[in-house]
Amino acid sequence: MAVRERRRVLVRRYSLFERVVHWAVAITFVYLMLSGLALFWPPFFWFAHVLGGPALVRIVHPYVGIAFIVALLVMLGIWAKDMVLDRLDIEWLKAVPRYATGQEEGVPESGRFNAGQKLLFYTQIVAGILLLLSGIVLWFPMQFTAGLRQASFIIHDLMAIIAIGALIVHIYMGLFYIRGSLQGMVEGVVSRAWARAHHGRWYRQVEGTSAVITEEAHD
Amino acid sequence: MAFEPTAIKAVSASVTPAPGVRNVPEVVKLIDVSSCIGCKACEVACQEWNDLPANVNRPFFGSYQTVPDLDWNFWQLIKFNEIQRDGRLIWTLTKYQCMHCGDPGCLRACPAPGAIVQYANGIVDFVQENCIGCGFCITGCPFDVPRLSPTTGKVYKCTLCSDRVSAGLEPACVKACPTKCLSFGTRDQMLAQASYRVEQLKANGYDKAAVYNPPGVGGTHAVYVLPYGDSPEIYGLPRDPSVSFVDVWKGGLRWLGNVVIFGGIIGAILHYLRFGPRRVPAEEPVEAGAAPRPTEPVPGDGGNG
Numbered sequence: 001m002a003v004r005e006r007r008r009v010l011v012r013r014y015s016l017f018e019r020v021v022h023w024a025v026a027i028t029f030v031y032l033m034l035s036g037l038a039l040f041w042p043p044f045f046w047f048a049h050v051l052g053g054p055a056l057v058r059i060v061h062p063y064v065g066i067a068f069i070v071a072l073l074v075m076l077g078i079w080a081k082d083m084v085l086d087r088l089d090i091e092w093l094k095a096v097p098r099y100a101t102g103q104e105e106g107v108p109e110s111g112r113f114n115a116g117q118k119l120l121f122y123t124q125i126v127a128g129i130l131l132l133l134s135g136i137v138l139w140f141p142m143q144f145t146a147g148l149r150q151a152s153f154i155i156h157d158l159m160a161i162i163a164i165g166a167l168i169v170h171i172y173m174g175l176f177y178i179r180g181s182l183q184g185m186v187e188g189v190v191s192r193a194w195a196r197a198h199h200g201r202w203y204r205q206v207e208g209t210s211a212v213i214t215e216e217a218h219d
Numbered sequence: 220m221a222f223e224p225t226a227i228k229a230v231s232a233s234v235t236p237a238p239g240v241r242n243v244p245e246v247v248k249l250i251d252v253s254s255c256i257g258c259k260a261c262e263v264a265c266q267e268w269n270d271l272p273a274n275v276n277r278p279f280f281g282s283y284q285t286v287p288d289l290d291w292n293f294w295q296l297i298k299f300n301e302i303q304r305d306g307r308l309i310w311t312l313t314k315y316q317c318m319h320c321g322d323p324g325c326l327r328a329c330p331a332p333g334a335i336v337q338y339a340n341g342i343v344d345f346v347q348e349n350c351i352g353c354g355f356c357i358t359g360c361p362f363d364v365p366r367l368s369p370t371t372g373k374v375y376k377c378t379l380c381s382d383r384v385s386a387g388l389e390p391a392c393v394k395a396c397p398t399k400c401l402s403f404g405t406r407d408q409m410l411a412q413a414s415y416r417v418e419q420l421k422a423n424g425y426d427k428a429a430v431y432n433p434p435g436v437g438g439t440h441a442v443y444v445l446p447y448g449d450s451p452e453i454y455g456l457p458r459d460p461s462v463s464f465v466d467v468w469k470g471g472l473r474w475l476g477n478v479v480i481f482g483g484i485i486g487a488i489l490h491y492l493r494f495g496p497r498r499v500p501a502e503e504p505v506e507a508g509a510a511p512r513p514t515e516p517v518p519g520d521g522g523n524g
């Protein structure tokens with residue numbers, strides 16, 4: 001086929017700063033998850049060897065936890081305004097069975113984030129804060145009472161389980177199910193068709209602004 | 220490690236069976252609180268035998284006790300508890316150290332393979348070589364025994380002189396005791412001696428005397444004779460120690476975690492196979508120069524694009 005000049009229409013979805021914050025949260029979380037699972041169940045213990053050795057992992061895990069919470073709070077700061085659940089989000093949640101089985105009729109259009117993404121966000125924020133508070137107790141076991149340590153183990157483990165469960169869904173959606181999402185979080189842009197299909201209300205807001213870019217492309 | 224692997228009957232964080240095959244009798248250190256005179260010979264012997272560099276020169280803190288509590292370099296302590304009972308002052312001089320539980324909460328809590336072992340004779344030992352310094356054992360232990368060293372980042376506690384015992388000797392504390400408050404022998408011998416001593420105490424007016432060998436932790440290999448056996452608290456011993464917290468932590472939570480992780484991954488795979496990836500068809504590219512003529516949006520694309 002002959003090389004022809006073509007245009008692609010892209011929509012700017014995430015700023016560089018948003019992407020840096022997201023991947024800071026993701027990388028620290030994955031480290032925390034793997035090093036935490038190593039201590040959670042013996043068949044996962046080898047994760048600790050891969051990450052540099054079990055005694056080292058025990059020292060590093062809490063510091064990475066601090067980095068994670070800092071990044072997560074920055075994320076809260078930049079995205080809180082986009083994460084407010086509105087009336088249509090409630091409708092969307094009622095339509096989740098249809099959404100999850102690939103039907104589109106009756107699924108309301110979403111804003112910048114859909115209700116599922118918003119709930120993931122709140123889940124991670126709440127879990128992150130509880131993981132931090134309980135984690136500080138577990139960091140210095142000799143400084144706290146037995147009751148506090150026991151409560152902290154229960155909270156830390158439960159919140160980690162919830163956060164990991166949410167992450168599995170998140171990775172599945174972002175990497176596998178909703179094709180085209182990853183480009184948004186890596187390159188910062190998505191195709192106009194993607195924006196319209198998945199975040200219609202958001203697309204109409206940015207339509208006509210400099211967020212919509214027409215790019216020359218080659219075959 | 221003082222013992223051969225063939226004498227190890229339980230190993231922390233191990234999914235395969237422990238290597239122990241030796242059939243050796245269980246041992247017990249019997250502590251007859253009624254005959255302790257608080258001389259602290261056992262403390263000195265423990266520090267000596269284990270070469271522990273404890274700093275015991277500290278300001279008076281209102282007790283005859285050597286130090287306020289156990290520490291990473293102080294594995295056994297005579298607690299001088301002053302108690303009021305029936306209008307009388309009682310000084311309960313109680314030797315405190317690892318109880319060498321039959322069902323050790325520390326071992327079950329430990330996430331590091333081989334960092335805590337239990338020998339066939341009942342001794343529970345920490346193997347610092349494999350210790351990762353997480354301190355989980357501190358929370359797993361119902362007796363608040365293990366202590367983390369801030370310098371080495373490892374936990375330490377009484378070994379019941381597993382090195383001496385493996386060579387056929389009694390623990391250092393027992394050897395040093397001048398009143399026979401401490402004795403050491405097989406579990407059967409020691410439990411018989413304990414019951415005998417309880418009978419003696421009862422005959423002497425201590426009608427509540429009892430043996431302290433709590434079943435909630437599978438019995439212990441440090442067993443007490445308590446003159447006021449109805450209230451172990453006055454000796455600083457928990458009434459009903461148990462490992463039920465460890466059951467929740469290392470049982471229920473683990474189960475839940477694995478269901479969520481493996482269930483989540485399997486669920487995602489099945490969902491993908493059934494409902495496939497959801498692609499949005501690319502807009503029909505427009506040729507350069509032509510008026511931008513976006514194709515109709517495809518909001519209702521069901522995903523076979």
Ligand code: HEM
Nearest residue numbers: 025026029030113117120121124171174175181182184185
């Ligand atoms: C390492 C694995 C991860 C991958 C591959 C990944 C991927 C993605 C992708 C592709 C998006 C864009 C979705 C869109 O534009 O609609 C996204 C957004 C987002 N990510 Fe992640 N992410 C990961 C880890 C995390 C973690 C650990 C957290 C939080 C603890 C997190 C929180 C978020 C949030 C709140 C958003 C915005 C809303 C949403 O899309 O759900 N991500 N991620």
Ligand code: SF4
Nearest residue numbers: 317318320324325360
């Ligand atoms: S007393 Fe504590 S440290 Fe000793 S065996 Fe029992 S649980 Fe482990």
